[in-house]
Amino acid sequence: MTRKKILVGYDRSPQARLAAGWALDEAARTGASVQFLYAYEWPAWAPAASMIPSPVILPEEQIRHGIDDALTKALASAAETHPEVTVTATTVDAGAALTLIDRSTGADLIVVGSHGYSAVSGLLGSVSVAVSAHARCPVVVVRGRPDAHGPVVAGIDESASSHAVLAFAFDHAAAHGQKLRVIRAWPPVVGMWDATPFSAGRVRAGARRSFDELVAGWREKYPQVHVVTHAVVEHPAAMLTDESRTAGLLVVGTHGRGSLRGLLLGSVxxxxxxxxTCPVVVAHETAR
Structure with a gap:
């Protein structure tokens, strides 16, 4: 697998540094270049009334100096740990999410942290959600501590994005010599009057057959990848979260059945x- 350009959404948070490290490791294996992008949206106004709490707004010169210093340190660290990777950095005076989405058309992969600096500690960053939903290339949200020897885990459904999920998962597993687990989970059916295989906790034969046929096509393209498939009746979010504990990478799509196409990430x-608890890749059916 060869990538040309990896774009990293960067700020001074620990999560951004983890994302940068993941991107540099990936670039070293695939021959890609890496660009750190620091987007800062200047406040348009600040409350003047003393009774209204407002964030402290530093002078512009001090803010720019802090951003430049952070990027200089990031470039120096990258040169020390990954000297073989071409790394650049740029700043833009705009919102991070919109900038990354706009520039995703010229990138092969976007890597972001689970959240950056936020007024609410621990909250999933709005940048991660927005970019994952709307980018035109795969997006990696770096989370947790992946199992270095863990498999790539791909979660698919019946949406069109399943093809993008399998394309990325097989490609990544082949390039990194990892095993691949492909999972199709149907939520348990409750409250139905007539008993069905799903309500009884069993996967219908026809559903299992279409799942196996889909994966079989990708097996033929990547015969070197060791693949294990699982078709189960279990809530997809719960099962994939559990799988992430021993996975090296988790790959999912942008939306599932019932979501507003192109507007929102699926609930899973x-x-x-x-x-x-491992990095999550959100693959897109529109990915190049």
Whole structure:
């Protein structure tokens, strides 16, 4: 697998540094260049009334100096740990999410932290959610401590993005010599009057057959990848969260059945971006 450009959403948070490290490791293996992007949206106004709490706004010169210093340190660290990778840095005076989404058309991969600096500690960053939902290339949200020897885990459903999920998962597993686990989980059915295989906790034969046929096509393209498939009746978010504990990478799509196409991440994807314990890739059916 060869990537041309990896774009990293960078700020001075520990999560951004973890994202940078993941991106540099990936670039070293694939021959990609890395660009750190620091986007800062200047406040348009600040409350004047003393009774209204407002954040402290530093002088512009001090803010720019802090950003430049952070990027200089990031470049120096990258040169020391990954001297073989071409790394650049740039700043823009705009919102991070919109900038990354706009520049995703010229990138092969976007890497962001689970959240950056936020007024609410521990909250999943709005940048991660927005970029994962709308980028035109795969987006990696770096979370937790992945199992260095863990497999790539791909969660698919019946949406069009399943093809993008499998394309990324097989490609990554082949490039990194990792095993691949492909999971199709149907939520348990409750409250139905007539008993069905799903309500009884069993996968229908026809559903299992279409799942196996889909994966079989990708097996033929990547015969070197060791693949294990699981078709189960279990809530997808819960199962994939559990799988993330021993995975090296978790790959999912942008939306599932019932979501507003192109507008929102699916509920499973959003859950994993908050609770998975390994990096999560959100693949897009529109990815190049």
């Amino acid at each position: 994807s959003q859950h994993l971006l908050r609770h998975a």
